[in-house]
Amino acid sequence: MKRSVLVLVLFFLIGHANAQVAAGNRQMGIVLDMAQNNNFDSATIRGLQLCMDYTHFVSNWKASEPVPNQIGGAYFDFHDIINIYYPAFNVSVEINIPVMNTVTREVPSDLDTARFNSQVMIDRFETYLDSVFVHIPAVDISILTIGNESDILFLNNPQLLSDFTIFYDSVATYARQRYFAMYNKVLKVGTTLTFDGLTSVSLSAPLQQLNQSSDVISVTYYPLTTNFQVRPPNSPLADFTTLVNLYNDTAQPIWFVECGYPSSSSCGSSDAMQSDFFNYVFQAWDNHAASIRGISMFKLTDWNQTEVDTLAAYYGFANDTAFKEYLRTLGIRTWPGNGTNKIAYDVIRCNVNARNFCNTGCVLDVVCNCPDESSSLIYPIPASDQLTIVWNQSAPTTIEFYALDGRLVFSQVATSPASIAVAELAAGIYTCVIRQEDGVQENLRVIITNN
Numbered sequence: 001m002k003r004s005v006l007v008l009v010l011f012f013l014i015g016h017a018n019a020q021v022a023a024g025n026r027q028m029g030i031v032l033d034m035a036q037n038n039n040f041d042s043a044t045i046r047g048l049q050l051c052m053d054y055t056h057f058v059s060n061w062k063a064s065e066p067v068p069n070q071i072g073g074a075y076f077d078f079h080d081i082i083n084i085y086y087p088a089f090n091v092s093v094e095i096n097i098p099v100m101n102t103v104t105r106e107v108p109s110d111l112d113t114a115r116f117n118s119q120v121m122i123d124r125f126e127t128y129l130d131s132v133f134v135h136i137p138a139v140d141i142s143i144l145t146i147g148n149e150s151d152i153l154f155l156n157n158p159q160l161l162s163d164f165t166i167f168y169d170s171v172a173t174y175a176r177q178r179y180f181a182m183y184n185k186v187l188k189v190g191t192t193l194t195f196d197g198l199t200s201v202s203l204s205a206p207l208q209q210l211n212q213s214s215d216v217i218s219v220t221y222y223p224l225t226t227n228f229q230v231r232p233p234n235s236p237l238a239d240f241t242t243l244v245n246l247y248n249d250t251a252q253p254i255w256f257v258e259c260g261y262p263s264s265s266s267c268g269s270s271d272a273m274q275s276d277f278f279n280y281v282f283q284a285w286d287n288h289a290a291s292i293r294g295i296s297m298f299k300l301t302d303w304n305q306t307e308v309d310t311l312a313a314y315y316g317f318a319n320d321t322a323f324k325e326y327l328r329t330l331g332i333r334t335w336p337g338n339g340t341n342k343i344a345y346d347v348i349r350c351n352v353n354a355r356n357f358c359n360t361g362c363v364l365d366v367v368c369n370c371p372d373e374s375s376s377l378i379y380p381i382p383a384s385d386q387l388t389i390v391w392n393q394s395a396p397t398t399i400e401f402y403a404l405d406g407r408l409v410f411s412q413v414a415t416s417p418a419s420i421a422v423a424e425l426a427a428g429i430y431t432c433v434i435r436q437e438d439g440v441q442e443n444l445r446v447i448i449t450n451n
Helices: 040-049 077-089 117-133 158-183 195-199 204-213 234-244 271-287 305-315 321-328 343-354
Strands: 006-013 026-031 053-060 092-101 141-148 189-194 215-223 255-260 293-299 366-369 376-380 386-390 399-403 408-414 420-423 428-435 441-450
Touching: 053 077, 053 158, 053 293, 053 366, 077 092, 077 117, 077 386, 092 117, 117 399, 141 158, 141 215, 141 255, 158 189, 189 195, 189 204, 189 399, 195 204, 195 215, 195 234, 215 234, 234 271, 271 293, 305 321, 386 441
Parallel strands: 006 441, 026 053, 026 293, 053 092, 092 141, 141 189, 189 215, 215 255, 255 293
Antiparallel strands: 006 366, 376 386, 386 420, 399 408, 399 428, 428 441
């Protein structure tokens, strides 16, 4: 009788040399949010523990100018807060002004029907930029992005795309010149578009024209099907290459301002698949380190159900369970209480440590969620040099490690107990197969990540 048991093992390897590319001038960001504890300081510290170079801030023009030509109010006051808060932590900020936000325009109400290429729209936005810049003199702006996932609105509205291209060229030029005049600092400007839009047959060429006014290629990336099911975790390997082939001028680097993967089974995913995804993100980033300057992991903590319901209604998917679960489980930590780390949190922590973004204190650990019926035992926990596997057969048994692409990377015939040197395997995600003589097979899920 053949029995298959899944054992999940987190295996963080100390001091093992591998082919990771050092951080260099790359920057790693985290989109910060709070767990149920409502403690933003705690969230910021967790971001810093993951080597967060920068974070994300939305400067909402519509909310900040509720009355025409009167910029201010409670929402706009957040600019003064970030001007004090983030410099204290030495964290840069990617600032997004979503004049279009995925499914709708976000402009002052009196401009709702104004075309983007109109002089009144351009003048009013430049006035808003002046106000924003005045309130954040101490903030180190990693990039300024204008518009968020606007290509979704462009898809069936070529006139809107044409109007926005004129608007964006004008205000991007103004933003760079104005910021430099105020602070003698270079400001890098982009417009945030989706990966699917940037690489689509119908929009790729006009979006390349739009991006001629950009200093950076700003992109959101969530590898999903049209019904919000996840694509394979290794999708970044091909997808990053596709995007880099379109934008291969390293003087105009790519920034993934949102990069995420849900963990919900309603999306065909799991905690393990989410962690696989982020491991592949780092591999794909290494492959294109010269072209991809920054990646912001989306996001620190799962949303609570109230936020999910509100966002689902905003996006027009109020009754779509898969969409709501996609939103809810994008965090690399859970929401209830103080939150707990998902597997992805530690995978990111050790990947950034391996590339010398900073020292995250990633230590060797083995966590085994072994079902009661499992005949195998893994020890010691933690392990330093040797990992020992014990099973209930005395006959010679084959132990194999397979990479996610199916390659056999390690094989050993041994009797129980078997010892494996931790340095035998490079960082990666594997299935360890124990093939016993009587036909019993056990599959152990192993994630190996450098410290």
